[in-house]
Amino acid sequence: AQSVTQLGSHVSVSEGALVLLRCNYSSSVPPYLFWYVQYPNQGLQLLLKYTSAATLVKGINGFEAEFKKSETSFHLTKPSAHMSDAAEYFCAVTSRSGGSNYKLTFGKGTLLTVNP
């Protein structure tokens, strides 16, 4: 069984400030981990993914995340927030088994607000 916990349903930062969105996972097998972003009234776009290569993963739009097995965490960061980063962010986990069958388990999402 897998699960994802996103701490904080709503995070508010000032433009230029550090963005930190927290994600903790539970998985009985080595996981693949993902961060998706959803802008209002749109679908989900992949930000970055961890698939057992480097533990520090860089994604689009200046975001990165670090896989920490000992802490079962995969927190998303960005050094300097832009107004355009305002969106909802979802962390997701899947197991590595089953070929390319990625049944994702999602967290409940974190809404990021960026204040001018």
Place this chain on the structure above:
Amino acid sequence: DAGITQSPRHKVTETGTPVTLRCHQTENHRYMYWYRQDPGHGLRLIHYSYGVKDTDKGEVSDGYSVSRSKTEDFLLTLESATSSQTSVYFCAISGVDEQYFGPGTRLTVT
């Protein structure tokens, strides 16, 4: 963008009526998925398919059925819609190391 389309994009229907949502892909991927998105719940897997005529249940499959007669099409059917099925429905396909999502269908059951 991965070639995934969903139809309709918006639908309003009455309680008790059947509804079918369509997902179409042009990528020839084997695996296809239906999720629903609700505030405070993130996305939850309804059903998925691992090939033509091969489907399985997800975590919230009650009240839903699916069919896949062709690689490119995956249909989600609500046999008798209820207000609790008001949601945004997303289709997804699996590529190499990630899933690609369609634009979503907003369904309102009145």
